[in-house]
Amino acid sequence: MRKRVFSGVQPTGRLTFGNYSTMRHWPKLADDHDCIYCVVDLHSVTITRKPEELRNETRKVFAALLALGIDPDRDIPFIQSHVPAHSELMWLLGCHTMFGELSRMTQFKDKSARHATNVNVGLFTYPVLQAADILLYDAHFVPVGEDQRQHVELSRDICLRFNGRYGDVLTVPEPLIKGAGARVMSLSEPSEKMSKSDPNENATLFVTDGRDTIVKKIKRAVTDSDGAVRYDTENKPGVANLMTLYHISTDKPFGEIEREFDGRGYGVFKAAVAEAVADCLTPVGQRLNEYLSDAAQLDALARRGAEKASERAVKTLERVYNAMGFYKC
Ligand code: TRP
Numbered sequence: 001m002r003k004r005v006f007s008g009v010q011p012t013g014r015l016t017f018g019n020y021s022t023m024r025h026w027p028k029l030a031d032d033h034d035c036i037y038c039v040v041d042l043h044s045v046t047i048t049r050k051p052e053e054l055r056n057e058t059r060k061v062f063a064a065l066l067a068l069g070i071d072p073d074r075d076i077p078f079i080q081s082h083v084p085a086h087s088e089l090m091w092l093l094g095c096h097t098m099f100g101e102l103s104r105m106t107q108f109k110d111k112s113a114r115h116a117t118n119v120n121v122g123l124f125t126y127p128v129l130q131a132a133d134i135l136l137y138d139a140h141f142v143p144v145g146e147d148q149r150q151h152v153e154l155s156r157d158i159c160l161r162f163n164g165r166y167g168d169v170l171t172v173p174e175p176l177i178k179g180a181g182a183r184v185m186s187l188s189e190p191s192e193k194m195s196k197s198d199p200n201e202n203a204t205l206f207v208t209d210g211r212d213t214i215v216k217k218i219k220r221a222v223t224d225s226d227g228a229v230r231y232d233t234e235n236k237p238g239v240a241n242l243m244t245l246y247h248i249s250t251d252k253p254f255g256e257i258e259r260e261f262d263g264r265g266y267g268v269f270k271a272a273v274a275e276a277v278a279d280c281l282t283p284v285g286q287r288l289n290e291y292l293s294d295a296a297q298l299d300a301l302a303r304r305g306a307e308k309a310s311e312r313a314v315k316t317l318e319r320v321y322n323a324m325g326f327y328k329c
Helices: 017-023 025-029 051-067 085-094 099-103 106-114 121-136 146-166 211-220 237-250 254-260 265-293 295-324
Strands: 004-009 034-039 076-079 141-143 174-176
Touching (some): 004 025, 017 025, 017 265, 025 141, 034 051, 051 265, 085 295, 211 265, 237 265, 265 295
Parallel strands (some): 034 076, 141 174
């Protein structure tokens, strides 16, 4: 039996090269895993959102899953709020999650500091909904970026606690973190993570950027005056970040990149990085636009994904209700 994979992406803002770096592995995983990928719209309302924007971005990110190569015939792409079992399981798991555990989540601490006027309960219980996502589909592996490791580990702890009380009801998940250490940083402030909400447009590469925009942004990226293409995140964070972009786009190891650009200067190097990034992103951007231009097809694919996901989710939820002793007739 093939192992199952589940992951989720929030429909907030445009997808960045950082998102691409995590999500590009998702279609490949389907060669030897049973894969379920979800646009986690419920997770995205812990910050206040305009209704029209939530709707549009959910569609866009769903289309992006397909554009990246997730195959609706083979995999299960769907939208979280279309499967009510997520919210239901969340309540049951919440009764097996400790206040202290949630208080220790670094994302909660960061986000509550950043949105100090809206520290809502959803922000606090966010990881319980994430555990429900993962456990509903009996996922063995959860491919995420390094920043989500703590949440997946909490899902694992909740799962072990639940199984400890009621027997082997749920599958114990583990995080699958590829390319750890190769974090994508801001082009203008390479000590900070590349962020979709950066007010400086030139700091962030978006999946939908055209070739010219990519060339322009990379040309302006911060480097240093030393002139050597060498991987040193501490002393040469700008160059190291451009090397990371090139590494993600070409799969070449850092040593090979150093040799390739030895003595050739930053102009040549930047041009090559921009070409490589554009070669990766522009086909995705094109397919994304194609999916978005056929609303009826996109809706049909979203409905089909939700049906396939529901079939599985409902079974797990039944198992959980039964294990806990809920009266069913
Ligand atoms: N919290 C994840 C993020 O911000 C998104 C997410 C929600 C997720 N549910 C998930 C990721 C389940 C993996 C599995 O990136």
